[in-house]
Amino acid sequence: MENVDRILAAYGITPASVQAITSRLSKVQTHQAAFALKRSSLHPERLDRWLMVVQGKHNFYREGVPPVYQTLQENFYVVDEGEVYYLMPWLERHRTDEPDHPYEMLFTTLGKIHASSSKRYPIDYEAYALAIRKQKEKLQQDREELLGLVERFESQTYMGVVPLLVCTHYKDLEHVSAMLDRWYDHYEADLKEDPEMEHSVLHGNLRPSHVQEGAPLHLLNWEKTKLGNPSLDLAAYFKEEWRYADSNMTNPPYYLHSYEEHRQMKKNEESLFMLHLLHPGRYLKQIRQYVDAPLKADTPAVVQELTQTHRQLAQALHAQAYFQELRDQEEQEDGEGGSD
Numbered sequence: 001m002e003n004v005d006r007i008l009a010a011y012g013i014t015p016a017s018v019q020a021i022t023s024r025l026s027k028v029q030t031h032q033a034a035f036a037l038k039r040s041s042l043h044p045e046r047l048d049r050w051l052m053v054v055q056g057k058h059n060f061y062r063e064g065v066p067p068v069y070q071t072l073q074e075n076f077y078v079v080d081e082g083e084v085y086y087l088m089p090w091l092e093r094h095r096t097d098e099p100d101h102p103y104e105m106l107f108t109t110l111g112k113i114h115a116s117s118s119k120r121y122p123i124d125y126e127a128y129a130l131a132i133r134k135q136k137e138k139l140q141q142d143r144e145e146l147l148g149l150v151e152r153f154e155s156q157t158y159m160g161v162v163p164l165l166v167c168t169h170y171k172d173l174e175h176v177s178a179m180l181d182r183w184y185d186h187y188e189a190d191l192k193e194d195p196e197m198e199h200s201v202l203h204g205n206l207r208p209s210h211v212q213e214g215a216p217l218h219l220l221n222w223e224k225t226k227l228g229n230p231s232l233d234l235a236a237y238f239k240e241e242w243r244y245a246d247s248n249m250t251n252p253p254y255y256l257h258s259y260e261e262h263r264q265m266k267k268n269e270e271s272l273f274m275l276h277l278l279h280p281g282r283y284l285k286q287i288r289q290y291v292d293a294p295l296k297a298d299t300p301a302v303v304q305e306l307t308q309t310h311r312q313l314a315q316a317l318h319a320q321a322y323f324q325e326l327r328d329q330e331e332q333e334d335g336e337g338g339s340d
Contacts, residue, residue, distance in 0.1 A: 004028070004037065007085050010071040010078045027090055034090035035069070040077070040223050042084045051076060053201060053222045054086075060201060061116035064109040066091060066218040091212050091220075103249060104258045105217045106237075110206075111262030113219070114230040117201040118263065125195045132188045136181060142284055143177045146170065149287065162290055162302050169310045173280055176313050179320050180278040183271055186327070190268035198266065202226050202233045207240040231269050234259070235276030242315040243308040270323055277316035283309045 004018050004026060013035070019027040028035040042050055054076055056062030068076050069087040077086045150170045153163035203210070204224035212218040234256075241249050249255060256265070265273070286305050290297050 003080050007037065007078050007080050008087075010073070010075075011069060011087055012072050013087075028087075036088045036090045038086055038088065040084045040086060042077075042223050046223070046225065047077075047084070049201065049225050049227070050222055053225055059116050061109075061112040063216045064113050064219050065222060066212065066220060091214075091218070102213065102217075103255045105213075106211055107255050107259040108262065109217050109219065110203075110230075110233060110237075111259040113203075114200040114233070115263035118198050118230075119200075120196050120198050123191065123195050123197050125191055128191050129188055132184050136184050139177060139181055139184070142280070143174065146173060146177075146284065146287070149291065160294075161299055162294075162297070162306070165303060165306055166287060169283075169306070172310065172314060172317070173283065176278055176280050176317060179317060179324075180275065180280070182324075183274040183278060183320065187268065187271040187275060190271050194266060194268055196266075197229055197268065199227050200230050202228050202230065204233075206233045206237045208237075229269060229272060230263070231265070231273040231276060235273055238277060238315075238319075239312050242312040245311065247315075274316075274320050274323060277319060278313070280313060283313065 004015070008015055008028065013028070013030060015028045016031055017029045018037075019029070021027055024039045024041070026037045028037050051057075052060060053065055054068040056065075066088055069089075070076055071078060077084050079085075147170075150167050153159055153167055156163065159167070202225060203219055203222060204226045205221060206219070210220045212220055238249070241247050259265075283306065286302065286309065290302050
């Protein structure tokens with residue numbers, strides 16, 4: 001960032017040193033403190049929402065967001081050469097997605113954030129039902145496509161590393177698709193029973209590297225913040241977490257208990273949460289890219305991606321089994337109650 005001095009002047013700061021950490025992040029050291037100067041990816045339409053988060057407007061739970069400094073003109077950002085910059089305290093952290101923070105604290109903070117901005121909206125059930133049916137049709141097409149690829153791989157005289165891996169994963173992927181189809185049915189039934197959805201301010205890109213351990217715990221990088229159902233944030237975090245073999249988060253309901261102490265998930269949210277977790281789109285995209293240009297593929301990288309995505313989907317299967325068991329128990333209890 002060649003314009004660092006000019007930007008920092010807006011804050012009345014004269015740097016002793018500036019260290020470029022990435023193309024978008026610089027560590028600014030003065031004789032008194034260290035700062036993080038971020039060249040953001042904020043689009044104009046997201047700026048107001050980002051400001052709501054950093055300013056804590058509309059009762060937004062501000063403690064979960066690190067402070068953003070104001071300029072001498074009391075602005076929260078500087079526009080320089082058409083780009084938005086903002087300044088924060090420098091927080092030492094790991095810049096990887098391998099988690100190292102207390103999960104209970106994370107989900108407590110996230111529950112408070114979502115609850116503070118939660119609003120209910122009525123939905124058009126018929127429109128949602130039509131969209132669900134189309135998604136189920138697309139899912140069936142994807143299942144047929146994957147089966148066709150597996151049969152094609154198995155017919156080859158020599159099977160490469162990637163085709164062999166896909167054939168090994170196929171049974172699990174088919175099970176994922178079958179469970180996803182069932183949860184589409186649950187989602188439609190849940191919406192028919194309760195045609196309302198909750199929207200909150202979402203982080204929009206929640207992953208382990210965006211969690212800063214401390215008291216309070218902070219969620220970093222709110223540049224992709226948006227309005228939507230909180231299940232999107234929850235699913236995004238679980239999906240990233242589960243890609244790693246050493247993940248300790250093998251019991252989602254346990255950690256969701258910390259979340260639901262501050263914001264209770266509705267039944268249609270639980271089914272939507274399962275839809276996000278079980279969707280195999282990332283795996284299918286990776287296979288298609290390989291099939292389109294197998295000679296150009298970086299085989300070790302493809303194997304790693306497929307393995308990580310398969311691991312995430314396998315964990316999603318365990319999670320959905322738990323939630324399915326809860327539904328089965330509830331239906332059984334309702335049936336027994338109705339027979340009295």
